[in-house]
Amino acid sequence: MLNTAEGMAAVIADLAxxxxxxxRGDPLNPGxxxxxxxxAGQVLRATGAANAAFGKVDLLDADAFDSTSIPTMGGLNLxxxxxxxxxxxxxxxxxxxxxxxxxxxSLVVGISMEHRSSGTPAAGFGVxxxxxxxxDNNTERFAGLIRTEWATAADATRKARMSLLAYDTAARExxxxxxxxxxxxxxxxxxxxxxxxAAYTQTYATATRTHANPTATTxxxxxxxxxxxxxxxxxxxxxxxxxxxxxxxxxxxxxxxSVIDDSQANGLAA
Numbered sequence: 001m002l003n004t005a006e007g008m009a010a011v012i013a014d015l016a017x018x019x020x021x022x023x024r025g026d027p028l029n030p031g032x033x034x035x036x037x038x039x040a041g042q043v044l045r046a047t048g049a050a051n052a053a054f055g056k057v058d059l060l061d062a063d064a065f066d067s068t069s070i071p072t073m074g075g076l077n078l079x080x081x082x083x084x085x086x087x088x089x090x091x092x093x094x095x096x097x098x099x100x101x102x103x104x105x106s107l108v109v110g111i112s113m114e115h116r117s118s119g120t121p122a123a124g125f126g127v128x129x130x131x132x133x134x135x136d137n138n139t140e141r142f143a144g145l146i147r148t149e150w151a152t153a154a155d156a157t158r159k160a161r162m163s164l165l166a167y168d169t170a171a172r173e174x175x176x177x178x179x180x181x182x183x184x185x186x187x188x189x190x191x192x193x194x195x196x197x198a199a200y201t202q203t204y205a206t207a208t209r210t211h212a213n214p215t216a217t218t219x220x221x222x223x224x225x226x227x228x229x230x231x232x233x234x235x236x237x238x239x240x241x242x243x244x245x246x247x248x249x250x251x252x253x254x255x256x257x258s259v260i261d262d263s264q265a266n267g268l269a270a
Contacts (some may be wrong), residue, residue, distance in 0.1 A: 081127045121150060123152060125153055125160075126148050126150055127147075145163075145166075145167070147158065151178055160179055161176060161178040162178075166184070176188075176189070186268075196270050198270055200270075207254050207255075209258050211255045212251045215247050218239055
């Protein structure tokens, strides 16, 4: 324990010397630059492979570490063998994020992706979230893509579009959702997005999920006779045929009603 003024002065002098060493550079790792006069982004920069092995933050060509300079910042490497380009995050390993609060029905923004422009954005200006996988010969290939872009970029009438795509040798669009300005729209298999169809009027409301076999059959040939029928049996046969057709048509209408009901339940029809 220090009980004298001389001892306290010695401690202060030692601390001052250590601070001076840090300002000149890291005495334990000469590869570090001096801290004096550096911006926050420069302080975080690691230099040399030895530093990277210790999991240091690597801001390539960083100048400042604040939100206003993000477009001009370098990449952020976290455990990746490949250096990140300007404005990129290169991460080796999984990402786990947890947001804890007292909310029970509230929402939080877990991930926010932005694309800023120094020009004038137009339709097609957007941002992609893309997934890659190794194929069987360990070649990294694009596999999936979620695209968000402007369908209309004018601020007062802006309308966004999101697309879900899967890759083979090219990106194939499966689902597209889009805002019309008043309602949501959807498109499938590369087709343009459209709004939900107008409501059907189902005056005949009976529905079935069984598409039955036809019950009507082709009538046999007959000879001309009284009232156009050769025999009473022929007249009865035609009556029975018409009755069977009525049953068949009713079945088609009932199946169609089920299709309409299902489309309404899935939000595809009004």
